[in-house]
Amino acid sequence: MSTPAAAAAPPALTADEGRLLYRGMLRIRRFEEKSAELYTQEKIRGFLHLYIGEEAVAVGVMDTLRPDDAVVATYREHGHALARDVPAGPVMAEMFGKVEGCSRGRGGSMHIFDAQRRFYGGNAIVGGGLPLAVGLALAEQMQGSSRIAVCFFGEGAMAEGEFHESMNLAALWNLPVLFCCENNLYAMGTALGRSQSETDLALRAASYQVPAWAVDGMDVVAVREAAQRAVDAVRGGGGPYFLELLTYRFRAHSMFDAELYREKSEVEEWKRRDPIPAFASRLEAAGLLSAADRETVGAEVEAEIEAAVAFAEAGTIEPVEELTRFVYSEAAP
Amino acid sequence: MSTPAAAAAPPALTADEGRLLYRGMLRIRRFEEKSAELYTQEKIRGFLHLYIGEEAVAVGVMDTLRPDDAVVATYREHGHALARDVPAGPVMAEMFGKVEGCSRGRGGSMHIFDAQRRFYGGNAIVGGGLPLAVGLALAEQMQGSSRIAVCFFGEGAMAEGEFHESMNLAALWNLPVLFCCENNLYAMGTALGRSQSETDLALRAASYQVPAWAVDGMDVVAVREAAQRAVDAVRGGGGPYFLELLTYRFRAHSMFDAELYREKSEVEEWKRRDPIPAFASRLEAAGLLSAADRETVGAEVEAEIEAAVAFAEAGTIEPVEELTRFVYSEAAP
Amino acid sequence: MSITYREAVREAIREALHADPRVFLMGEDVGRYGGCYAVTKGLLEEFGPERIRDTPLSEGAFVGAGIGAALGGMRPIVEIMTVNFSMLALDQVVNTAATLLHMSGGQFNVPIVIRMVTGGGRQLAAQHSHSLENWYAHVPGLKVVAPATLADARGMLASALADPDPVVIFEHVLLYGETGELAAPMTAAPIHGAAVRRTGRDITIVAHGGMLTRALAAAERLSADGIDVEVVDLRVLRPLDTATILESVARTRRALVVDEGWRSGSLAAEVSARIMEGVFRELDAPVGRLCSAEVPMPYARQLEQAAIPQVADIITAARAVVEG
Amino acid sequence: MSITYREAVREAIREALHADPRVFLMGEDVGRYGGCYAVTKGLLEEFGPERIRDTPLSEGAFVGAGIGAALGGMRPIVEIMTVNFSMLALDQVVNTAATLLHMSGGQFNVPIVIRMVTGGGRQLAAQHSHSLENWYAHVPGLKVVAPATLADARGMLASALADPDPVVIFEHVLLYGETGELAAPMTAAPIHGAAVRRTGRDITIVAHGGMLTRALAAAERLSADGIDVEVVDLRVLRPLDTATILESVARTRRALVVDEGWRSGSLAAEVSARIMEGVFRELDAPVGRLCSAEVPMPYARQLEQAAIPQVADIITAARAVVEG
C-alpha cells in the first residue's frame, strides 16, 4: 500500500487542469447526491449503486485516456460515465427509464452505455467485464492500433475466476489493457480480509507477471500520475498493467443496505479524507483555484445537474409495442 | 524449479519401503501398458489417458496419506487409484464397462471411484475436482477431524478460474487440503508457456499465501519427502499446501493424439529420466533391492495385471433395464 | 401466526441449524450483511461464523465446496445470491452434483441444498432478472423445487435437507414480502407432488413460484365472469408431478400454463407437451402457454411489466383457451 | 467432390479466414494440437498463430475475450472444445453476448460465432456426453444452429459470420466422420429456416443434428413397411422455423420429435407444444417425443446405446404415433 500523498505538496498541475479535475469530481458527487434523492422519490428504480467517495479514481484515470480508448466499468458506473464525458442528461434519463437515456431506458443505472465514447458499460455481473476488456484489447492489438482498453472493477471481483483467467490471458498475450481495481475495502458487506487470502492486491496481481502498483485513490493527482504511467506503458506495447486504487465508498452498497458490517466511525474516518474538499484546498493553497472559481464551478455543476434532471423528466416513455426491439440487430434504416 | 535429486545419493528408505514404492510404480506402468493394448483391441472404449512416466507422483504422495484421508483426482487417474490401493481388478473391469467395475461400468476410465478408500474420482472437467477437495477439507475442519483432503490436477488446470477460487478459499479458511499440481509441461498440445504467464507454478501458488514447493516428480523419494512435509503441515492445522510435481507424460494425451506439438527428441530426453528404472537402480546400488527381488516384484505385478484382466473379462454386462438406476439414491434394501 | 415469506425461509433455516449439527449455511453476504434480501439476518449472531459462512465472490468454488462438504458428511445449505450468478457455478451443479451418484455407480450421493433467488419484476434489467428454472429442471440427478406459498417456504427446506440427493430451491424475489398466517409448529412439506390450490371446472391453470399468486388472482376475477378455474401449483419442477396435472386437465379439458421463463424451450413447453401426451383425446382446445416475452429484461417499468405475465394477461390467455 | 463433415467445417473456416482479415479462430488446442477432433488441423500452419490462437484452459475468459474482440471490430470464431465445458463460459454468453445489444438500447451488437461439439455416443460418460442445445435455444439474443448435413456444415459458418449478432453452432461429434459429395464452389447456407429432408404423407419426424441421419434411416425402413415418413431437419434451433414444421404436420397430421437431449424440459417439448398450438385441430394423434433417457450418460456401451435414441427406437416411436 502506498502512503497518502503529502497534502501539503503543491500539485504539478496548471490551474486549468486543476479546475477540470475538481469539476469532474464535483459533477459526479452532485449528480449522485441528486440521484439518491430521486431514488427516494421513485423516479429512479431498480438497483442504484453510488460512487460517492470514490470520485478521484474515475476522474484521475479517465483524464489520461484518449477518446478512442475503450472503457469497461461495473454497475457502480455513473462516475465513470460522467468522467468519460457521457453527457449527464442521457445518463439521468437512462435511470428514469426514458427513451432519451443513453441506453434508451433499457439498461438503467447498472447499464450505462455510450458507443460514441467507447463506453462499454455498465456490467452487473461481478468480474464479467474483465474478459470483455481483454477482448477489446485483443482487437486493438490485432488491428495494430495504438488504442488501449481500460477496465474498472472492485476488489471483491478479484475472488472471481474470471479475474484470474483474464489477468493470465492478458499477460500471456501481452495485451494493451489496464486493470483498475477500486479497492474500497468491501464487497457489499464482505471486508477485504474475508474475501482475499492475500490482501496486498497489487502483489497478487503481480503474480501474473503484470506490473502492479497501489495508489492512494483519494488523491486525484496521485491517481492521475499513476494512471498516466500505466497508460503510457500499456500504449507503448508493454502489455497489461494493474492499478490498485485504494478508496472508500461513503454510502451504502446500494439503496437496500443497512450497513451492518462496518462501524459508523470507520466511515467518518474515511470521510475526513474526502477527495473533493481535500483537492480543492490543495489547489487553493497552491493558488490554482480561487474561492470565486470554486463558486463558479459549483454553480455550473448545479446547473448541469438541474438540466440533466429536467432533460430526464421531459423524456419519453417508450411504448410497450417496442418491447422486443434490440433483441437482434435491426437492418440499417 | 528444483534440481533433480542426485541419482547417486542412497535413498533414506528401508528395503521394504523401497520395494513397495518400486512395486507401486511398476504396477501402474504395467497396468497402463496393458490398458493401451486392450484399447486397441476395443475392450476399453471412450477416452483413455495414460499416466505412464508420471508414476512417481501418485505413488510418492499416496504413500504419505492415511487410509481415511480423502483423495480427488482427474481423468488421468488409474495411477492414483492403484496407488490408493483400489484393487486392479475392479479398475480394469470398470474400463471394460462391467458391473464388477469400481463404478459399476457407469464411469469408465475417467471416472474411477471407491468410497471405501475415500477415492473421489475420476473428474473429467479440468479443474472441476478442486472445489470438491476444498469442500471435503471443509467438512473435516468443521468436524474437527485430523483427516485431510488431497487433490491432483495438471498444470493446465491452473489457468481455470476454479483453480483460483479454490486456492483462495482454502487459504482464507485455512482448510486442510493439499494441492498437487502435476506439471507435465503440456495440457493436451498446449505447452506451459502458452498457458501460464508465470511458469514458475509454485511461485504463482504462493501468491495466495499458501506454502508452495516445486519437486522433482520423476524421483519417487523426493516426492515422498516433500509430500510428507506437506501432509504433516496440513494435518497439523497449517492450512493448505501446494506442491508442483515436475514430471512428463511419455505417451500421447489420450488415444486420439498425433502429438504434433512436441518433438520426439524431447520425449526421448525425458524417457531417460524414467522414474521406475532410475529408482530401481538406486535401490540396487544401495543394496536395498536385489536382481531377484526385482524379478519377483515384476512377476507378482504381471500376475496381478493378468488376474485383473481375467476379472474384467469375466465380468457381467449390466442389463439395459437397469439404465436409470443411480440417478437418485435408492432406499437401502 | 402472521409471517412473511422471508421470515418463513429464515425460520426454516434456523430450525434446520438447530436440528442437525451437520447443517450449515454458506454464500455471499449471508452473514455480516444479513443476506442480500435480508433473509438470513440475525443468523450469524445466533449461530456464529462457523455455521453461517460469508464466502468470497467465487460462485464456482463455494458451490463446489458445498458439494465436497456434503460428500464429507456435512449438510450444507448453499445460497447463490440469485439465479443470475448461478451460471458461474453451473458446471459444478451439473457436472459434479448431478452426475456423481451415477458416475460412481451409486457410491457417492450428494446431500446438498442450493437456494437461490429467481425472477424479475423489480426493474433490475437484463442481467439480474432471469428465470432459469427450466435449465435446472432439465437435468437428471437434481431435484428442483419452487415454494410458492408460505407453508412451502417454511416446510420444504427440511425435506430438502433430509433428501440424500442435490436439491435446488428457487425463491421468487417478489414473494419475500408476502404475508400470511402459518400454524406453528410446522410440519415438513414434501418435495414431491404438485398441489391443486383452487378447484374449478372450466380450465386448469398450471403455474409455479412467482406466477402462482397471479394465477390465483386471475382465477378469482375469471370466476366473477363465470369461468371456473382450477389452479395447479407445480411446487416441484423436477420431477414433475404429471399425474396431478393430467388428472386436473382430464376434468377441465382445457389448460393454460403460466411460466415466467422465456417461452421458447420453457418449462411451460414441457408441461404442455405432457398434457398433450397424456390426455390428448380429452382436450377441448390446445393447451395455452403464457410466458415472458423473448427479450432480455428491459429496465423501464412499463417494458418490464409488459415482458412478464401479469394478472390481466393471464385472464386474457385463459379466456382465449376457454373460447378456443 | 467427396468430403467429410470434418473437412467441410475446416473448409468453411479456411474460406472465412481467407475472405475477411477480421476473422480469427481461438480456442483450446485449435492450433498446435490440430483440434481435439482434428477439425482445425493444418490451419495454424496456413494462417499463423495470430489468427489461429491456442488459448489456455480458461473458457470464461476466452469466450468473453471473443465477445470483446467482436465489439472491437474483429469477427472471432471461438471454439469451445465441447458443450460439456461450455457451462464455464455460459455467463459470458448469456449475460453479455446475448444481452448487450438490448441493455445498450441497440448500440452494441456482438458479431461473434461460437462453435462447439455436442452429443454422445462415443462412450465418454456423464461429463462428456451432454446435449444442451435447448439451454442455448432458450436464450433471446442468441441464434443457434445445428448443421446436420455436409452442405450446412460447409455453408452455415459464412452466414453466421455475416450475422451481426451472436451465433452458436453445434456440431455433433458423430457427424465428423460422415462422408458425402459437395459441389464446389460452395454457396452460403442460410441460418434461418428448417428444411424438409424427405417428403412423406403419413407422419412428420422432426429432428436435428446427430439425430437427422437416424431419422432418415428410420424413414427408409418405415417406408418399406408402407409408412411414408416426412423428415424435417430443424437446422436452426433459435429462432425455430415453426411455419415449416406446421405446414408439414398439417399435411401428415401426425408428428414425432426426436431429440438427443434429456426429455424433461427439452427442445422436443418446445416443438411439440408449438405443433399443438398451431395445428391442434389437424392432429390425428398426440405428437410423440423420443428423447434421451433421463440419466447422466453411462459409460458402458449397451447402456449408452439404450440411453440415446437409435434407429430402431425411432421406428418404434413413429409406429406408435401412426397407430395412436
Ligand SMILES: Cc1ncc(C[n+]2csc(CCOP(=O)(O)OP(=O)(O)O)c2C)c(N)n1
Ligand atoms: C457474479 C456476481 N455475484 C454476486 C453479485 C452481487 N453483487 C453485486 S455487487 C457485489 C459486491 C462487489 O464488490 P466489489 O467488487 O468490491 O465492488 P464494489 O461494489 O465494492 O464497488 C455483489 C456481491 C453480482 N452482481 N455478480
Ligand SMILES: Cc1ncc(C[n+]2csc(CCOP(=O)(O)OP(=O)(O)O)c2C)c(N)n1
Ligand atoms: C473444462 C475443460 N476444458 C477442456 C477439457 C478438455 N481437456 C481434457 S484434458 C485437457 C488438458 C489438461 O491438461 P492438464 O491440466 O495439464 O493435465 P494433463 O492432461 O496434462 O494431465 C483438456 C484441454 C476438459 N476436460 N475440461
Ligand SMILES: [Mg+2]
Ligand atoms: Mg469493493
Ligand SMILES: [Mg+2]
Ligand atoms: Mg499437463
